[in-house]
Amino acid sequence: MTSTPATAPAPPQVFPPTLREVMLRPRWIALLAFSLVVAGALAWLGQWQLGRAVDTSPPEPGQTEVVRPLDDVVQPGDYLPEPLVGQRVEVSGTWVASDFIVVSSRFNDDVEGYWVTGQLRVAGAAEPTSIAVATGWTSDPAQADAAAAQLQAEVEADPSAVVEVTGRLISDEGPSVPPAGADPQTLVKMSPAMLLGRWHDTTGLDVYRQYIASQTAIGPLDAISSPAPDERSRVNWLNIFYAAEWAVFAGFALYLWYRLARDAWEKEVEDLEDEQFEGEQPRPLAAEPAESRD
Template sequence: MYRFLLTPRWWGINVLALLAIPFCIFMGSWQLSRFDARVQDHRKATEQVTSDRKEPAQPLEKLLPVDKRTSGMQATATGRYGKQLLVPDRQLDGRTGYYVLTLLRTTGTGKALPVVRGWLPGSADPAKAPAPPSGEVTVTGALQASETPGDNGVSARGGLPPGQTAAISAASLVNLVPYGVYDAWITLDKGDSGMKAVPATAPPGSGLDLKAFQNLGYTGEWFVFAGFVVFMWFRLVRREVEAARDAELGLVPEEQETAAAV
């Protein structure tokens, strides 16, 4: 009954199925390993951010450029506060508010360091944002890499009113001041002027972002493909067996329809 499996046509089908099934399983396992690696990266980055808060602060220049190792480490810089901006649509403790971002022109280099002095609830309102301290100040906070839309929920929307920015990055701030801007920023350990301190976040690329869940989705797709190959192989075998039985009974297509109706 199953001798047809040894025919040249079925040899091709069998070989194709035998190659496709392990390939799909391999690809699904690989995508799952990529998701697991991102989970581990996120866990390590979160632990590092927490542990870095206990380490003594280091001069800003020693921690640049920001990478996965230095992100979240305590940095210190001295300078004078200048231009102030608001960063809307930022979540903290389940509430929506905005960051108060002030550029600190550092002593020595003259470059501007974006400093998140704190978070306030509600819609971005310049009248509610406390003015920065005057004179020379020394700030200490967690070092962070420049943001890009999509990182840690950063909005990509444009058309913001003057005095606001969607992302904290040198690319978006460099045109606002006549001097250079560091490709990094810090968030103060203690919120300035009664504002709530913004906790440091894991560096970009080490969190459970869209790419991580894409890996998880691809994992399911590859395993579904493997199951589909098995399903189609058994279905083709079943149809071949039924056709062989019908041939043994001498049924022609018209007779098959009659037998089915009965």
Template sequence: MYRFLLTPRWLGGTAVGLVAIVVCLLLGSWQLGRFEDRVGTQRDLADAAAATGPAVPLGTVLDGEQARVSTDTVGRAVTVTGDYDAARQLLVPNRTVDGRQGYYVLTPLRTPDGRAVAVVRGWAAGEPGAAPQVPGGAVSVTGRLQAPETSGSGGAVAGGLPAGQLGTISPATLVNALPYPVYDGWVAADEAPAGLTAVPTVRPQGGDGLSLRAFQNLGYTLEWFVFAGFVVFMWYRLVRREAEAVQDRALGLDPAL
């Protein structure tokens, strides 16, 4: 019944199908390799950003008013000089450090360029309470750059907080609490005052995830493998149809009917 597979037409068609399958598998494997490379690059960037290194001025990392914190710069060691605005210190509740619930102590640090950076001087366990005294005069802070929080990322309720508390650390919320422009993101100070604990680097949700290009490579991988499966499926369907036609002719039936 399947002797027709040995005819030149079917041998040629099968060879073309095999070539198409191999090409699809090779292209799919190449796209999968690109996906794995992008994942590795993403992890390397995250590790490099978090690695301990010499601190650089904040202005060199966030250059220009429109500069934004990215996955490449989260965890970067930075220095910033200015004056703390003690009158506008904020407490950020519902923040977890080492598995314990507590709050951040956030003090705006005004820089010579007129903008301020939100400096989290440390974390304390329990409900928001008293905060350590704010140093007066010019200070230089060394810490790690953090990404702006998304709404509810810390578990705090954005609305209904008492005066002096902040639900989410981001330029969108700080603009309502401070009368001057602020840098994107915030800085977790390396040295916390007595009674506070230094805040570890906080990875943004999805910060260690995949870029859009990585997802595109993964999608292309799936497409090429589907194409290879489609070639196999079509070859099987054509073989079955030809076999049925051969059988009908052997029984004296018209395959066209």
């Protein structure tokens, strides 16, 4: 009677966890809560940005064409809000005789020319205050220099004469470098900051960051062509783009949590499969009968 050799018991089968089981573990629940807080903060930023993308109270059409006192629009040293760029203003004051300066690369109806600018010392200010004024335009550089000299002579003859200036209030164009080979003193941008560096008697002086483009020619010059600014769109597309970016970032915060949890699950499944493979022992071959070896 032959006995059947005992077979080794099969190793217990281990089932890997599901992705849902991994995600429900305390560690990943805590990380999910953190991701939701981050996504909520980013979504709030997107909503905040979107709320500023649409101007719910735009200025009335033609508001820039109503002449307003300069002090009612902006104060010395302050930046000009965008809705007020091109606003027509009026101001009175006296010219500083030695500060009529020519600025080149100025266009009147697509014709390149020159502006003659001056320093207007504002009347009635508590402290000495000045604003740059573009007095007029010409296409001839020699005529621009002659006009600056004539204006200087007129002011020197009556330095206390008060003048009224009405024009558009425009923001500083920023500093610039003169063209190669040109006089280092050449100005190609209307920049009160650069003009201030060439003005005289500036100790303790308050200066407006903006300048006025006079709407009537002062001296032997042509009037500056300065049409009304285009009406602003009520929709700021750049803010809408930023709002969309915040929404993408919020979604990415949640996707990152999902991706990390899935990677952890896949690694755990791979580790279990490797352990099972290493635990399996190959079966020994059965011994052949002695008769078969003869």
